[in-house]
Amino acid sequence: MSITAKQITHIARLxxxxxxxxxxxxxxxxxxxxxxxxxxxxxxxxxDIEPMSHPQDMALRLRADEITAPDQRAAYQAIAxxxxxxxxxxxxxxx
Amino acid sequence: xxxxxTLSEHGAALRNRKYSSIELTQHxxxxxxxxxxxxxxxxxxxxxxxxxxxxxxRKLKNNQGTAxxxxxxxxxxxxxxxxxxxxxxxxxxxxxxxxxxxxxxDKLNSQGMVSLGKTNMDEFAMGSSTETSYYGPVKNPxxxxxxxxxxxxxxxxxxxxxxxxxxTATDTGGSIRQPAAFCGLTGIKPSYGRVSRYGMVxxxxxxxxxxxxxxxxGDAALVLQSMSGFDPRDxxxxxxxxxxYPGQLNDSISGKIIGLPKEFFGNGVDGDVAxxxxxxxxxxxxxGARTVEVxxxxxxxxxxxxxxxxxxxxxxxxxxxxxxxxxFRAAGYADLNDMYEKTRxxxxxxxxxRRIMIGTYVLSSGxxxxxxxxxxxxxxxxxxxxxxxxxxxxxxxxxxxxxTAFVFGEKxxxxxxxYLNDIFxxxxxxxxxPAISIPAGxxxxxxxxxxxxxxxYLDESTILNVAHQFQNQTDWHLQTPVEIGQWRHx
Numbered sequence: 268m269s270i271t272a273k274q275i276t277h278i279a280r281l282x283x284x285x286x287x288x289x290x291x292x293x294x295x296x297x298x299x300x301x302x303x304x305x306x307x308x309x310x311x312x313x314x315d316i317e318p319m320s321h322p323q324d325m326a327l328r329l330r331a332d333e334i335t336a337p338d339q340r341a342a343y344q345a346i347a348x349x350x351x352x353x354x355x356x357x358x359x360x361x362x
Numbered sequence: 363x364x365x366x367x368t369l370s371e372h373g374a375a376l377r378n379r380k381y382s383s384i385e386l387t388q389h390x391x392x393x394x395x396x397x398x399x400x401x402x403x404x405x406x407x408x409x410x411x412x413x414x415x416x417x418x419x420r421k422l423k424n425n426q427g428t429a430x431x432x433x434x435x436x437x438x439x440x441x442x443x444x445x446x447x448x449x450x451x452x453x454x455x456x457x458x459x460x461x462x463x464x465x466x467x468d469k470l471n472s473q474g475m476v477s478l479g480k481t482n483m484d485e486f487a488m489g490s491s492t493e494t495s496y497y498g499p500v501k502n503p504x505x506x507x508x509x510x511x512x513x514x515x516x517x518x519x520x521x522x523x524x525x526x527x528x529x530t531a532t533d534t535g536g537s538i539r540q541p542a543a544f545c546g547l548t549g550i551k552p553s554y555g556r557v558s559r560y561g562m563v564x565x566x567x568x569x570x571x572x573x574x575x576x577x578x579x580g581d582a583a584l585v586l587q588s589m590s591g592f593d594p595r596d597x598x599x600x601x602x603x604x605x606x607y608p609g610q611l612n613d614s615i616s617g618k619i620i621g622l623p624k625e626f627f628g629n630g631v632d633g634d635v636a637x638x639x640x641x642x643x644x645x646x647x648x649x650g651a652r653t654v655e656v657x658x659x660x661x662x663x664x665x666x667x668x669x670x671x672x673x674x675x676x677x678x679x680x681x682x683x684x685x686x687x688x689x690f691r692a693a694g695y696a697d698l699n700d701m702y703e704k705t706r707x708x709x710x711x712x713x714x715x716r717r718i719m720i721g722t723y724v725l726s727s728g729x730x731x732x733x734x735x736x737x738x739x740x741x742x743x744x745x746x747x748x749x750x751x752x753x754x755x756x757x758x759x760x761x762x763x764x765x766t767a768f769v770f771g772e773k774x775x776x777x778x779x780x781y782l783n784d785i786f787x788x789x790x791x792x793x794x795x796p797a798i799s800i801p802a803g804x805x806x807x808x809x810x811x812x813x814x815x816x817x818x819y820l821d822e823s824t825i826l827n828v829a830h831q832f833q834n835q836t837d838w839h840l841q842t843p844v845e846i847g848q849w850r851h852x
Contacts, residue, residue: 275719282677282722283684283699284715285707294719297777301720304778307666308736311743318738319745321568322554322794322819327597342461348691355686358698 268302270295364389365524366842369433369581372527376422376432383422383432387415387476390434394478394525397846400501402520404439405447406479414476421474430588431474436526438517439480440487441467441572442561450563451485451495451513454683454690454709464561465593466530466572473588478526482516485711486680487537487565489513490783493774494713502545503843504809505850508767511541511783517575518545523846528576528585532562534569535668536762536787539799542575543762543812546801548829548839549575550582553820554794555600557586558593566675567598569668569791578839579800579829583607586822602820610823611830616650618828619755623658626760626786626814638803638811639761642832646759649831656751656758660743661789667744668788669781670724670737676714677721683709716777745793752818757825760786762799762812786814796822800829801838810838 272291275298279286286294340353349356364386367375375381394406411434418432437443440450442460444467449455463471471477484494492500492515500515502508503523510519514531518541521529531538533551542549550573557572564570572589576582587607593599622643627636647653685691685705692704710718724733751758763783773780790797795816802813813832817825833839843849 270723274723278719278723278726280703281726282718283681283702283706284710284718285700285703294716297716298719298723300776300778301669301716301781302723304781305666305670305720305724305733308663308670308733308740311660311663311740313736313739313743316739316742318735319742320738321598322745322792323598323600328601330594339461343687346457346459346461346688348685348689357686358695358701360698 268299268306270298270302363524365393365527367527368578369430369527369584372433373429377427383415383418383476384412386432387411387434387478390478390526393523393846397523397525399506400503400519400523401482401498402500402516402523402525403436403479404449404451404482404497404516407446407477410446411476411478418474418476428473429584430470433475434478434526435470435475436478436481436517436520436529437467438483438514438529438531440483440532440563441530442563443467443477443480446480448480448563449497451483451497452710452714453496456496456690458689462561465558465595466589467561469589469591481514481520481529484513484515485714486563486676487513487532487534488676488713488717490536490540490780491773492516493770494711496711499770502767503849504546504767508769508809509544511544511767513537514541514575518542518547518549521547521575521577522843524842528574528581530572530589531575532570532572533791534565535672535791536784538573538575539762539787539797539812539814540783542799544767544810546810546838546841547575547577548579548582548798548800549573550586550798550822550826551790551796552586552590552822553796555598556590556820556822558596558599560593560595564679566672567679568675569672571791578833579826580608580611583611583826583830605823607823607826610827613827614650615646615828615831618651618757618824620646620651620653621656621751621755621758622653623656623661623751623758623760625658625661630764631761632765632805634805635761635763635765635811639813642802642813643759645835646828646832649835651828654754656754658747658751658789660740660747663740664744664789664792665781665785667737667740668784668792669720670733671741671792673717673721674725674734675721677718677725680714680718713777741792744789748789748793748795757828758816760814762786762814766805766807766809766811790816795819796825798825798829800832803838
């Protein structure tokens with residue numbers, strides 16, 4: 268199965284990965300090889316098979332709605348690239 | 363030699379004051395410094411280790427020590443360690459000092475173990491050679507021209523070279539067992555849900571499981587027992603009593619039935635590896651185990667199935683690395699999207715970007731059913747194959763890997779060739795089963811060979827018991843590479 272450089276550009280945008288035309292060509296050839304491997308799945312008929320998303324077939328556990336974690340905002344923000352007044356700073360998104 | 367002792371021997375010596383934890387810790391720290399060429403560690407915490415050792419010595423002096431108090435350990439660099447760098451082998455976490463400890467770290471700390479530092483690994487645990495680490499590849503102590511396996515290559519090389527007596531590791535598709543095989547160690551991945559994933563940087567959440575790289579099954583049993591148990595902070599952690607792994611090591615294996623899947627003994631397995639595995643099976647038979655041929659008919663599609671599910675989960679998990687809350691942020695961006703894209707493109711290495719893109723692709727509109735849903739159906743069939751096989755046997759055996767350790771660069775240009783390393787290991791992750799690799803011989807180049815034992819769900823005890831009994835009758839696990847600095851490079 269062949270993945271084109273144009274598809275790579277689209278996938279990379281979905282995945283928020285900056286790419287240029289040279290990289291897109293490089294990744295297109297590698298991902299095409301990987302998808303050839305993936306295509307081997309089609310050797311096997313999976314009609315009427317229940318999909319398995321997880322090794323544990325069980326419902327997620329619930330817990331009492333109580334506060335269990337202390338406020339650690341200062342500790343968590345100390346390792347952020349940019350903060351101000353307790354907020355995380357990002358480039359302006361609303362004009 | 364001090365570094366060849368078992369954890370029980372270290373524990374007894376510490377409790378009897380033959381040597382102190384400070385002396386033991388300093389011994390290993392010196393070895394780490396002398397073996398810097400292996401690149402097994404990303405961070406060595408000299409001072410913190412000595413402080414923990416002093417604390418352990420106080421406990422031991424007051425007879426408050428446990429079996430593990432004062433014994434050094436190293437953590438794979440994807441376990442969060444409070445106040446200590448946790449990079450996950452990536453540039454994007456190159457400055458990440460975790461504000462909290464992973465449950466595994468917390469549990470071993472509370473046993474009084476002394477952490478020597480954080481071991482090198484494939485970036486985000488994506489790799490089978492430790493060559494994708496941003497911090498440089500790890501060398502195999504048996505032959506530094508060869509890879510130690512991966513992704514837990516730093517933990518494996520460190521234990522093999524006697525830089526630490528035991529190390530934590532994680533296994534998503536074989537990342538404990540394949541390096542154990544390549545380095546001649548005992549490496550166990552327990553059943554999914556046994557060990558808390560809290561504080562482990564997530565790769566593929568339905569496959570990831572923490573375990574141990576050790577010199578023998580007894581050591582692995584001791585540490586695994588201390589690591590495992592229910593954790594309310596991990597929603598997939600099982601609410602079960604902790605099994606007595608060390609207590610069951612000495613059971614007789616007479617009458618145990620070992621399933622041999624014909625799919626694990628076919629073409630593609632190197633001749634020396636096949637011979638060593640055959641010989642190991644005969645050894646187990648001579649100890650009273652019986653063998654039966656079983657079938658795992660869908661194992662051929664395990665690799666393609668895995669390389670859809672793991673990247674799909676990874677693409678979702680790794681979306682958290684955005685340059686906003688922690689870690690690296692690229693400089694010079696026009697707007698928010700540009701900041702995300704530049705941060706991620708510069709922060710992630712090529713293998714991680716490949717897997718994020720594969721995962722994004724198989725989950726994207728129009729492809730979900732053909733790839734992701736198809737892989738989930740195959741996952742069910744692979745798990746059902748194991749259930750059927752285990753109706754006939756107590757455990758399953760085969761080679762851990764088709765070959766011994768390969769040379770650097772050999773599979774770097776071809777991701778598919780690298781992925782085939784997991785051919786025998788990743789089915790246990792897909793099905794959530796416990797599995798162990800133990801030393802089973804050497805090839806003609808004196809490179810270790812691993813015997814792979816897969817157990818029933820939640821039955822780590824049987825594979826540890828069989829591994830321990832095998833090690834009572836063989837000496838493969840006692841062999842060590844030449845001393846630090848005398849390595850051959852061919």
